[in-house]
Amino acid sequence: MANFSKSNVPQFSVEVYQNEFLPEGGREVNAIVTVTSTGGGTTGGIPLAGSTPSPAYGPGQGPDAAVVLMVDCSGSMDYPPTKMRNARDATAAAIDALREGTRFAVVAGTHVAKDVYPGNGRLAVADQQTRAQAKDALRKLSAGGGTAIGTWLRLADRLLGAAEVDIRHGILLTDGRNEHEAPEDLRAALDSCAGRFTCDARGVGTDWEVKEVTGIAAALLGTADIVADPAGLAADFTRMMENAMGKEVADVALRLWTPVGVEIRFVKQVAPTVADLTGRRTEAGPRAGDYPTGSWGDESRDYHVCVLVPEAGIGQEMLAARVSLILPDPSGAGAPQTLSQGLVRAVWTDDMVASTSINPQVAHYTGQAELAQVIQQGLDARKSGDFDGATAKLGRAVQLASASGNQDTAKLLSKVVDVVDAATGTVRLKAKVAEADEMTLETRSTKTVRVKK
Amino acid sequence: MSQSHQQPALSKCPGCEEPPVAGDLFCGACGYDLSAVPARPDDRPTMAITVPPAAPAAETVRWPIAEETDSSDVPAPVVRPADVPGTDSGGRPLTGPDTPDAESGRGAASPSGPVRTGGPDSAAARVRHDDRADPGGAEASGDFALAAPDPRAPEHAAALAAAPAPGAKVCVACRSGRVDADGYCENCGHAQPRERDHMEQELDAVAAVSDRGLRHHRNEDSFAVSSTALPDGSPAVVAIVCDGVSSASRPDEASAAAASAANEALLESLPRGAHPQQAMHEAIVAASEAVNALAQEPAGAREHDAHRHQNAPACTLVGAIMAGGLLIVGWVGDSRVYWVPEDRTQPTARLTEDDSWAAQMVAAGLMNEAEAYADERAHAITGWLGADAYELEPHTAAFKPDRPGLVVVCTDGLWNYAESAEEMAAAVPADAQRQPLHAARALVGHALDGGGHDNVTVALLPFAVRPQGAGSACDTV
Numbered sequence: 001m002a003n004f005s006k007s008n009v010p011q012f013s014v015e016v017y018q019n020e021f022l023p024e025g026g027r028e029v030n031a032i033v034t035v036t037s038t039g040g041g042t043t044g045g046i047p048l049a050g051s052t053p054s055p056a057y058g059p060g061q062g063p064d065a066a067v068v069l070m071v072d073c074s075g076s077m078d079y080p081p082t083k084m085r086n087a088r089d090a091t092a093a094a095i096d097a098l099r100e101g102t103r104f105a106v107v108a109g110t111h112v113a114k115d116v117y118p119g120n121g122r123l124a125v126a127d128q129q130t131r132a133q134a135k136d137a138l139r140k141l142s143a144g145g146g147t148a149i150g151t152w153l154r155l156a157d158r159l160l161g162a163a164e165v166d167i168r169h170g171i172l173l174t175d176g177r178n179e180h181e182a183p184e185d186l187r188a189a190l191d192s193c194a195g196r197f198t199c200d201a202r203g204v205g206t207d208w209e210v211k212e213v214t215g216i217a218a219a220l221l222g223t224a225d226i227v228a229d230p231a232g233l234a235a236d237f238t239r240m241m242e243n244a245m246g247k248e249v250a251d252v253a254l255r256l257w258t259p260v261g262v263e264i265r266f267v268k269q270v271a272p273t274v275a276d277l278t279g280r281r282t283e284a285g286p287r288a289g290d291y292p293t294g295s296w297g298d299e300s301r302d303y304h305v306c307v308l309v310p311e312a313g314i315g316q317e318m319l320a321a322r323v324s325l326i327l328p329d330p331s332g333a334g335a336p337q338t339l340s341q342g343l344v345r346a347v348w349t350d351d352m353v354a355s356t357s358i359n360p361q362v363a364h365y366t367g368q369a370e371l372a373q374v375i376q377q378g379l380d381a382r383k384s385g386d387f388d389g390a391t392a393k394l395g396r397a398v399q400l401a402s403a404s405g406n407q408d409t410a411k412l413l414s415k416v417v418d419v420v421d422a423a424t425g426t427v428r429l430k431a432k433v434a435e436a437d438e439m440t441l442e443t444r445s446t447k448t449v450r451v452k453k
Numbered sequence: 454m455s456q457s458h459q460q461p462a463l464s465k466c467p468g469c470e471e472p473p474v475a476g477d478l479f480c481g482a483c484g485y486d487l488s489a490v491p492a493r494p495d496d497r498p499t500m501a502i503t504v505p506p507a508a509p510a511a512e513t514v515r516w517p518i519a520e521e522t523d524s525s526d527v528p529a530p531v532v533r534p535a536d537v538p539g540t541d542s543g544g545r546p547l548t549g550p551d552t553p554d555a556e557s558g559r560g561a562a563s564p565s566g567p568v569r570t571g572g573p574d575s576a577a578a579r580v581r582h583d584d585r586a587d588p589g590g591a592e593a594s595g596d597f598a599l600a601a602p603d604p605r606a607p608e609h610a611a612a613l614a615a616a617p618a619p620g621a622k623v624c625v626a627c628r629s630g631r632v633d634a635d636g637y638c639e640n641c642g643h644a645q646p647r648e649r650d651h652m653e654q655e656l657d658a659v660a661a662v663s664d665r666g667l668r669h670h671r672n673e674d675s676f677a678v679s680s681t682a683l684p685d686g687s688p689a690v691v692a693i694v695c696d697g698v699s700s701a702s703r704p705d706e707a708s709a710a711a712a713s714a715a716n717e718a719l720l721e722s723l724p725r726g727a728h729p730q731q732a733m734h735e736a737i738v739a740a741s742e743a744v745n746a747l748a749q750e751p752a753g754a755r756e757h758d759a760h761r762h763q764n765a766p767a768c769t770l771v772g773a774i775m776a777g778g779l780l781i782v783g784w785v786g787d788s789r790v791y792w793v794p795e796d797r798t799q800p801t802a803r804l805t806e807d808d809s810w811a812a813q814m815v816a817a818g819l820m821n822e823a824e825a826y827a828d829e830r831a832h833a834i835t836g837w838l839g840a841d842a843y844e845l846e847p848h849t850a851a852f853k854p855d856r857p858g859l860v861v862v863c864t865d866g867l868w869n870y871a872e873s874a875e876e877m878a879a880a881v882p883a884d885a886q887r888q889p890l891h892a893a894r895a896l897v898g899h900a901l902d903g904g905g906h907d908n909v910t911v912a913l914l915p916f917a918v919r920p921q922g923a924g925s926a927c928d929t930v
Contacts, residue, residue, distance in 0.1 A: 259642025260627070309642075314668045317644035319637035343635060347670045350906075351699070 010037040010248045012325045014342035017361035021347050021354040027308045029320040031344040032361040036300040063248055065167035066103035066123055068156040072174040073108040077143035083230045088138045090233030095134050097241035098126040103163050110145030111180040113155035123163050146180035150189030157193045167295055168197035169244045175204045178212050190219040198222050198294045200240050204230055206435045210442045218275055221294030226443045228436035246297035253290035257322040263308040267291050270365040271302035273446040274372040304365050309346050320346040361451050368448040371400040375445035391429055399425030406449045412441040656680050658690045660890035661912035664897045667905030673697030674864050674910035675708035677716035684726040689776035691719045692912035696788050696864040698767040698837055707744045707766035711838050714743035729774045730851045733783035737847035740770050741838040748840035767839030773862045775914055783849040785836045789868050793878045794858035795886050801878040808836025859885050860914040867896055867911050870903035889913040
């Protein structure tokens with residue numbers, strides 16, 4: 001049963017970075033909200049062995065969790081045949097990383113979804129025996145059929161929904177486009193699953209659609225990535241599972257309270273990746289709204305909140321927004337628990353030095369968000385044959401990545417463009433770009449680095 | 454020392470003097486709107502005492518002769534404030550109009566070294582710019598209403614439906630939201646007035662008022678007033694006024710620490726029998742140490758001031774002591790003391806000399822006063838209390854007024870709107886001698902009417918003269 005006694009919930013802290021000073025007539029207030037959760041029974045990056053000490057749950061224990069592994073078994077998985085073999089091995093590795101007692105199931109996905117282990121719409125409880133049985137079942141998997149990811153997700157939702165656990169998580173692997181259902185069907189499936197479980201999505205090879213996979217991860221608050229070489233799958237799956245096992249608390253929402261007359265421009269997650277949450281608000285009482293953040297382990301994320309406040313005279317001060325982390329009552333009936341909160345303020349001043357300075361955190365993440373956007377625009381322009389536009393956008397991306405110290409993205413960019421001068425953003429498009437490099441850049445374009453402190 | 458800054462609106466109804474029930478919006482007896490800023494009726498009962506009754510027919514206090522003062526004149530030289538500036542505690546003369554009487558002070562000053570010559574370069578190198586608004590920009594905004602009610606009526610109606618619980622504090626801006634634990638309105642988000650936004654204190658022979666002004670979001674000024682007794686039982690009255698340097702971090706804490714440290718130092722040393730001029734010097738040093746100590750405190754958890762952390766907390770200080778017929782002033786920075794005689798036909802005077810760029814320019818003879826004050830660097834201060842102060846040079850001066858008058862101790866938030874001594878005298882109400890608190894409020898009002906660009910703080914000490922003559926009983930005014 002769910003047990004949310006306080007000691008099991010990690011400690012959340014909220015820090016607000018902003019320049020609260022506005023000039024006369026100024027209305028836009030920007031703030032970076034850093035949310036850090038610590039002290040839960042998480043691994044802190046240490047691989048989960050059976051005996052990992054865990055402050056909240058004792059050795060080898062954690063919150064009740066259920067995981068469904070969705071493996072693409074469409075016909076294309078046999079070309080080359082190593083893909084299917086690697087997918088089987090990766091899933092087996094993920095099963096090995098399951099914590100003792102975790103509920104789990106394996107779904108084989110084609111144009112229909114089938115729960116190949118344990119079957120009959122149930123979840124198995126991870127132990128020595130069930131792990132071995134599951135791996136046996138994996139060996140029987142064979143490729144053949146189409147791809148309809150929406151059906152996989154709906155089955156996963158049914159399986160996970162039946163379990164009384166705190167953390168519900170899915171891991172989805174695909175190698176091709178979602179060809180055997182309409183995009184609206186996938187959209188509808190994602191809408192019905194959103195908020196019910198979280199899901200990491202991986203594309204293997206280079207025949208899948210980046211926007212489909214990133215869309216699934218964004219809707220279900222998980223991560224998206226490319227595994228261009230199937231041989232890398234096992235390591236990636238193990239990492240994903242360890243990450244899932246590290247989650248302590250699910251369904252945390254970022255609650256934004258704003259006073260009368262304040263407009264919300266946007267709410268974005270900006271670290272570790274850029275994800276716009278503005279449209280995902282659900283109203284929560286007068287002048288307050290909740291933005292989903294999914295499950296949390298030992299981790300830290302940054303959010304960029306931008307609001308427009310009503311004008312006020314010099315010398316006035318107001319609260320522009322109150323940002324809090326909310327945990328819904330497990331029974332669904334009681335009042336939600338506020339984990340931590342921070343204040344975003346607005347102070348009007350005629351001190352030009354104060355009102356014109358930009359908070360370094362805000363500047364940094366504004367740049368990171370622009371970086372993700374120009375990469376996307378540059379790659380789209382390149383695909384549509386607008387090489388001048390692509391050069392301009394990707395040049396700007398190189399400049400931003402270099403200035404902000406985003407080494408990983410800079411490295412990915414350098415596989416798509418020849419960098420002439422990073423400081424000015426002068427680049428030439430490469431004549432030949434490996435498809436995997438382009439897809440990797442697109443998939444990982446939203447990854448950000450944190451501000452150097 | 455009691456620092457209870459009474460909020461007159463809360464202690465009793467301004468309309469009928471009935472004590473209101475906490476949380477009431479209107480007076481239960483007469484219906485007066487208690488949340489409105491109370492306009493004190495002008496015909497308040499006259500203050501009974503301007504000058505405390507003198508000590509019984511004992512000897513007047515004989516000060517140990519301050520070494521800085523001219524030794525030919527015992528006990529202390531009679532100096533007409535209108536004519537003669539005093540000396541600072543280093544024995545150096547204050548720059549000011551040359552008068553024959555100043556000669557003696559000059560002579561005594563020479564050993565201590567020349568007056569600091571603030572050449573343009575040296576001044577520029579060691580100045581701090583107080584956070585000053587350009588008074589010219591004020592007109593653009595016109596007068597703005599403090600916390601004007603939000604005109605969005607429908608939202609208000611909605612908020613009123615969720616009416617604040619009885620007894621809860623209601624927002625002063627929209628009048629419909631409750632005030633949350635952080636001091637902001639739960640409806641419109643406006644910050645609620647803080648205790649320091651407006652402070653008043655009145656003792657028998659001193660009154661002080663401090664106000665946030667209209668353009669600053671917090672009050673970075675501070676004051677302390679107190680009265681004590683000398684060893685012979687005669688009264689001593691102290692007023693300290695400090696102005697936090699806005700370009701430094703935590704200026705509000707600096708000014709509060711300095712004012713209270715200086716005041717406490719004087720309350721300790723005066724009853725001990727220390728010479729008041731020496732006591733003032735030591736009080737400024739004590740205040741400086743208190744401000745320096747703030748710089749060592751961890752500045753963590755103050756994201757509020759994040760972009761200003763590079764500056765140690767700093768403030769100016771000006772103080773006045775009335776004791777034994779003497780008026781002692783002491784200062785660092787550009788806060789000032791003015792002398793306004795009760796008989797307005799007599800000359801008025803400024804008793805302090807700013808540690809400011811403009812004052813240095815004038816003192817060095819490089820500019821005339823009009824040119825210097827027209828320069829944008831005019832108000833950059835060259836002396837302050839704070840860990841990053843180059844060298845602490847407390848100035849003190851002793852005066853022996855020969856006629857009754859008013860001592861005006863104020864920050865630049867006031868004197869910006871009454872710079873010359875004549876303008877200051879014109880701004881002081883005629884009955885200030887008898888109603889110092891009322892007059893202090895009127896002076897703050899003068900600054901707010903002028904634009905209120907800075908925090909405004911003023912302390913008024915009505916000075917009464919006792920006829921000189923050893924052993925004679927002192928009469929009252």
